[in-house]
Amino acid sequence: MNYWLMKSEPGECSIDDALAMPAATVAWTGVRNYQARNFMRDAMSVGDGVLFYHSSCAEPGIAGLAEVASPPYPDPTQFDAASKYYDASAKPESPRWMLVDVRAIRRTRLVPIAELRAQPELSEMAVLKRGNRLSITPVTAAQWAVIAARLLAP
16 A cells, blocks of 8 residues: 545645545546656555645645545546646547546644644655655655654544
8 A cells, every 4th residue: 555645725626625525536637747647647556545735725734534546547637628737739549647536534633734844754755845846745654654643643
C-alpha cells in the first residue's frame, strides 16, 4: 500500500464536498503537472491512503482522510473545450492527462502546515519542502503513521 497527499482548493472541491458526493467519491480532475500525473498513472493503486489537503485558502492543511478508489483513466476535462483544463493537443486515442477517483473516508480536524512542520519526523515530507508546488506527493508509511497517531487521533 502507498500513501499520498493530494491537494485540492476548497472552492473547487473540499473534503465536505467529496463526502457529499455519491459514494463519497470524486474524480480527481484537472491535474496538469506531468510528475503528479505520473503518480496517478504509474504508482497509485486502489486502496492507497490519501491525506486530503486543502490548499490555496486562508489556512492550508490536512482536512480529511480518503483513499484511491479507481485505477487511472483519462481525464475527460482535457477533451472539453469549455473546461479550464482543456488541452487542445490531447486526443481521445492518445490522452495526455489521467486521473483517479478518490473516496473520502472522513473529515478530520484541520492540521495546518505549521503543525506538520513542528513534527521533526515529518521534516522530509514533500509538502514541507521549500519550493514544492506539486498537487500530489508521496507520503511514506512512517510519515503516515506519525500523522495518524499524533495529529489525527480522535
